[in-house]
Amino acid sequence: MRILFISANQEKSPDLVYPIGLAYIISASIKDGHECNVFDANFHKDFKEPLKNILQNLHPDVIGISIRNVDNAAYPSAISYLSHYQNLTDFCREILSESIIILGGSAFSLFPKEFMEKLKPDFGIVGEGENAFLHLLKSLEENEIPVKANPGIYYPEKFSYPEKFSFESDTILDARDLLNGAIYSENGGSINIQTKRGCCFQCSYCTYPLLEGSEIRKREPAKVVDEIEYCIKKWGGNYFFFVDNVFNSEQEHAIEICKEIIRRQIKIQWTAYISPFCTSETLFSLFKESGCSSIDLGVDSASKTGLDVLKKPFSMQEIMDCAQWCHKYKIKFNCSLIFGYPGETIESIEESIQNIFLCRPSSVVAFIGIRLHKGVPLTKSLEKNGYISHEKIGIDPVFYIEESVREYLIERLSTLSKKYENWFMPGLNTQRITNAYVKRIRSKGFKGPLWELFSIKD
Numbered sequence: 001m002r003i004l005f006i007s008a009n010q011e012k013s014p015d016l017v018y019p020i021g022l023a024y025i026i027s028a029s030i031k032d033g034h035e036c037n038v039f040d041a042n043f044h045k046d047f048k049e050p051l052k053n054i055l056q057n058l059h060p061d062v063i064g065i066s067i068r069n070v071d072n073a074a075y076p077s078a079i080s081y082l083s084h085y086q087n088l089t090d091f092c093r094e095i096l097s098e099s100i101i102i103l104g105g106s107a108f109s110l111f112p113k114e115f116m117e118k119l120k121p122d123f124g125i126v127g128e129g130e131n132a133f134l135h136l137l138k139s140l141e142e143n144e145i146p147v148k149a150n151p152g153i154y155y156p157e158k159f160s161y162p163e164k165f166s167f168e169s170d171t172i173l174d175a176r177d178l179l180n181g182a183i184y185s186e187n188g189g190s191i192n193i194q195t196k197r198g199c200c201f202q203c204s205y206c207t208y209p210l211l212e213g214s215e216i217r218k219r220e221p222a223k224v225v226d227e228i229e230y231c232i233k234k235w236g237g238n239y240f241f242f243v244d245n246v247f248n249s250e251q252e253h254a255i256e257i258c259k260e261i262i263r264r265q266i267k268i269q270w271t272a273y274i275s276p277f278c279t280s281e282t283l284f285s286l287f288k289e290s291g292c293s294s295i296d297l298g299v300d301s302a303s304k305t306g307l308d309v310l311k312k313p314f315s316m317q318e319i320m321d322c323a324q325w326c327h328k329y330k331i332k333f334n335c336s337l338i339f340g341y342p343g344e345t346i347e348s349i350e351e352s353i354q355n356i357f358l359c360r361p362s363s364v365v366a367f368i369g370i371r372l373h374k375g376v377p378l379t380k381s382l383e384k385n386g387y388i389s390h391e392k393i394g395i396d397p398v399f400y401i402e403e404s405v406r407e408y409l410i411e412r413l414s415t416l417s418k419k420y421e422n423w424f425m426p427g428l429n430t431q432r433i434t435n436a437y438v439k440r441i442r443s444k445g446f447k448g449p450l451w452e453l454f455s456i457k458d
């Protein structure tokens with residue numbers, strides 16, 4: 001089939017992000033013999049003219065649209081991207097009413113019913129899209145109504161994630177090229193790469209097990225490193241972002257990848273999300289040797305109550321150990337925090353802040369409140385105890401904030417972010433790093449997450 005793939009994302013904050021999810025769908029489609037074309041809205045703020053040209057010249061049978069972010073998840077100034085997605089899908093319909101529109105991506109997967117109602121595509125695919133997308137195309141080619149189509153929503157893989165990273169294919173490299181990898185590598189902070197999917201934990205607020213499944217499916221380390229080498233050769237970039245929800249959730253696998261980078265003597269820098277469970281000093285020393293420049297330490301809370309309520313699978317001691325190894329091996333690290341969870345008190349807020357100061361991170365990104373998503377343990381228990389009804393949770397962001405500490409939190413975190421330049425509160429608009437500034441430092445070659453601007457505190 002002739003397909004036009006559209007990456008709808010236009011968010012440039014905190015950084016320009018290469019649409020790797022769409023690259024995977026394109027890779028699968030190339031492998032299956034489909035004609036693949038792309039339109040990336042990131043490069044066309046006003047997308048109408050260029051999109052009209054491509055739609056009219058191409059007349060695609062199918063338009064596959066990837067929608068990544070629902071909103072920026074930042075209380076109190078949350079931004080919803082819904083109207084942009086609506087404009088984009090309406091425009092495609094207006095220009096070519098006969099093409100079949102299929103939606104997918106993390107935003108769609110979190111609110112499939114709601115996006116189906118608002119954007120009215122022909123189909124939508126929830127979760128991992130490679131096999132489902134090809135299956136749907138085949139059904140369409142054969143003029144069959146997809147067996148599992150469920151009033152327009154197509155859910156084939158929602159509860160049956162493959163056991164292996166089964167969509168491994170060399171066509172990922174062609175797909176990466178089609179999506180202008182070189183421009184992203186030059187203007188963004190990193191080249192993104194995935195080493196596995198799935199998370200076996202169940203932190204109370206987290207959507208990742210819903211999006212990727214709770215079975216971990218790993219790629220072969222050699223394949224991951226082949227892809228790294230390809231990107232370096234093709235695009236000249238050498239800063240990589242491992243986009244796994246937790247890079248070290250299987251310590252052995254992370255170690256194998258580091259060792260393979262070291263064995264091939266590839267000179268790269270990299271960053272990743274690291275969780276304080278499943279770590280060791282050996283892991284951090286291999287991180288360093290393989291080029292790890294920084295890690296985002298997914299702490300979430302540094303108070304005993306916070307770790308319990310958020311169901312984090314590690315202790316305060318494990319957080320401290322990681323911080324100590326980062327200092328020893330000179331790896332910059334950011335601590336991500338969530339304040340205002342159910343049961344948060346002024347004491348637990350202060351305990352968390354004090355413990356984070358003890359860790360001496362390069363930076364801190366602190367969120368106020370929890371953006372509620374359907375189907376996660378926290379939301380389910382809030383629904384059960386009557387705090388909120390299921391219907392109220394949707395595309396319009398709703399946040400849980402422990403009411404008794406709301407004002408204290410806003411005041412306290414504003415003060416901290418004014419006093420310490422390395423404390424960031426997305427949503428409080430105290431941010432000193434503007435998009436224009438980011439563009440300037442990127443054009444001068446600064447790579448990595450923006451918080452790498454701050455050095456590790458000795």
Ligand code: B12
Pocket residue numbers: 009011012013014015016017018020021022024025064065066067068069070071072073074102103104105106107109110125127128129130133190191192194207208211212241242243244245426
């Ligand atoms: C790594 C990551 C980041 C990194 C990215 C670094 C980089 N250089 O790539 C950073 C830290 C920069 C980041 C920033 C943000 N992120 Co982020 N991020 C992630 C994370 C952990 C992984 C994303 C990823 O690359 N996945 C790997 C790819 C292969 O998977 P995928 O994109 O989902 O694609 C699959 C399917 O969705 C589907 N699919 C995708 N497209 C299409 C299209 C079609 C047609 C079909 C059929 C299927 C399909 O198939 C794909 C392959 O199986 C996800 C959480 C998660 N586990 O998904 C959050 C996530 C995507 N981020 C999220 C958000 C909100 C943001 C920010 C807005 C946060 C903020 N306030 O700063 C920014 C936005 C940045 C931007 N410019 O857009 C949300 C989006 C949903 C929401 N709640 O709105 C997520 C889901 C986390 C969450 N809270 O639930 N992020």
Ligand code: SF4
Pocket residue numbers: 199200201202203206207208209245246275298
């Ligand atoms: S917060 Fe991290 S460890 Fe916990 S469920 Fe989400 S991805 Fe897994």
